[in-house]
Amino acid sequence: MGTPADRSEIRIKHKAWVRAAHWTVTLSFFALVFTGVEILMVHPRLYWGEVGNDLTPALFELPISRNYKHGGYDNPVSFRAEAGSPVSASRTYDIFNQNGWGRSLHFLAAWLLVVTGLAYLITGLITGHFKHYIWPKLKEFTPAAFWRDFKDHLKMRIAPPAGGPQYGLLQKFTYMLVTFFALPVAVMTGFTMSPAITAAYPFLLAIFGGAQSARTIHFFASVALELFLLMHLLMIILSGFKQQIRYMTFGK
Amino acid sequence: MKRKKLVTRRTAIITGLSTLGAFLLPGCSHSSPPTYGNILRMGDWLTYNAQRTLLPEQSMAKEYNYRDISSFPATGTINPADNLFGDSSEEYAQLQRGAFADWRLTIEGRVARPGTYSMSQIQSFPSRTQITRHTCEEGWTAIGQWTGVPLASILEHAGIYPSARFVNFYSYDGWEDSIDMLDAFHPQTILAYGMNGRDLSIPHGAPLRLRVEKQIGYKSMKYLQRIVVTDEFIDIGDSGWSWYVGI
Numbered sequence: 124m125g126t127p128a129d130r131s132e133i134r135i136k137h138k139a140w141v142r143a144a145h146w147t148v149t150l151s152f153f154a155l156v157f158t159g160v161e162i163l164m165v166h167p168r169l170y171w172g173e174v175g176n177d178l179t180p181a182l183f184e185l186p187i188s189r190n191y192k193h194g195g196y197d198n199p200v201s202f203r204a205e206a207g208s209p210v211s212a213s214r215t216y217d218i219f220n221q222n223g224w225g226r227s228l229h230f231l232a233a234w235l236l237v238v239t240g241l242a243y244l245i246t247g248l249i250t251g252h253f254k255h256y257i258w259p260k261l262k263e264f265t266p267a268a269f270w271r272d273f274k275d276h277l278k279m280r281i282a283p284p285a286g287g288p289q290y291g292l293l294q295k296f297t298y299m300l301v302t303f304f305a306l307p308v309a310v311m312t313g314f315t316m317s318p319a320i321t322a323a324y325p326f327l328l329a330i331f332g333g334a335q336s337a338r339t340i341h342f343f344a345s346v347a348l349e350l351f352l353l354m355h356l357l358m359i360i361l362s363g364f365k366q367q368i369r370y371m372t373f374g375k
Numbered sequence: 376m377k378r379k380k381l382v383t384r385r386t387a388i389i390t391g392l393s394t395l396g397a398f399l400l401p402g403c404s405h406s407s408p409p410t411y412g413n414i415l416r417m418g419d420w421l422t423y424n425a426q427r428t429l430l431p432e433q434s435m436a437k438e439y440n441y442r443d444i445s446s447f448p449a450t451g452t453i454n455p456a457d458n459l460f461g462d463s464s465e466e467y468a469q470l471q472r473g474a475f476a477d478w479r480l481t482i483e484g485r486v487a488r489p490g491t492y493s494m495s496q497i498q499s500f501p502s503r504t505q506i507t508r509h510t511c512e513e514g515w516t517a518i519g520q521w522t523g524v525p526l527a528s529i530l531e532h533a534g535i536y537p538s539a540r541f542v543n544f545y546s547y548d549g550w551e552d553s554i555d556m557l558d559a560f561h562p563q564t565i566l567a568y569g570m571n572g573r574d575l576s577i578p579h580g581a582p583l584r585l586r587v588e589k590q591i592g593y594k595s596m597k598y599l600q601r602i603v604v605t606d607e608f609i610d611i612g613d614s615g616w617s618w619y620v621g622i
Contacts, residue, residue: 166513173439174443174508174516174517175515176445176446176511177448177515202444202572203572209444209446211449211576211578214449215459217459217460222513223614226620228415230419230422231418234421316510317621318508318590318621319426320430320622322435322589323430328437334516
């Protein structure tokens, strides 16, 4: 038995399944972001509702790829005689499109994320990992404690790596948001863009307000996760990059 | 001791992965396209088989109201007679000059009565009209009203054999693609000759196009010329695009 001061003896290490899930999700996340940007470049316009295309107004358009705000359509033809009728127009522009590999790689990586994510969630529940390390204890959950941890972060008072899942309050809260909110929303909105899945489960379209709303929410969920990744990396660098990577890879 | 244990685990993982790899290489089954040893096509294969296994078989794609009909871009080939992105078809140009009066749809392969159908023959079948959402792989969507004959009616009329597994489509703009029997006999899978209450226009696939509502837009082929029913998957090589796109 070591003395309480002997940290290496009492330290709780990252479990092997946590480490495996962490790096598998990291790999799939990088593939998803890379192909996600490629897919967005093909049609860099985002909408709300069920419908959105080059002939309908966008919420906003991102200045990425040569498809940004291109003309490339011949004269619109009305479907009906009345004013304000929906129109058809033919595209004469050869667009940027690498979706052949982009989409397939996106879905392959999504399989990896979903399978690993489910295994992680089930193991985390069964082993009590979430209860012990991720969900903040009720007594921790006070505005004063949040404020203290927040101020410590602002002052860059970053604790040295604990070498295991003994997380700070904001850290727990962030991991909780990522695991139980942002990633599930990203997956569910992904499903909502699928014609076969929404035919089987039409409630998905109702929850997210339509296929294009789901696409827009999917985009914002990915932005949130990318911001998390940047913050996560920053915290790791500030608290000791080499040590942290070693703890998460080898457990010691 | 520790070292030995690590190697054992790694061996287990490697063995597990190679088993999974073998599982993902259904090279000879002809139940879906070959994966060509390409990891992306293996992922497509996984999605196809998982969706066919996990999703209820004949659920219907959402249908919309008349007022939901939206503007609808025509993309890809917009006229096979004057093809901006590939070879032009003189045959289609001639049919177009004759207002498609001489157009015929050929059905052959594993059917008892192969032959051709004129537009008036196709229109003599009970029609189906549906207002559905077209989901393009590019990311956009549009809602349109389609009128046509269920593909199942034509296949049954031609006397499709019970052994048939795939329906292959050939178009005037040089496309060829296929769907499985589950999609072919889906009630919303139709050969459409009308769009939004009018004859199908040339940019949208005149005179006849396919609608496969539970897959991405590129499976709904335009400018249909010929249908071939087969028992086995016809391998036209890796197009670089997923054959199954229910996702």
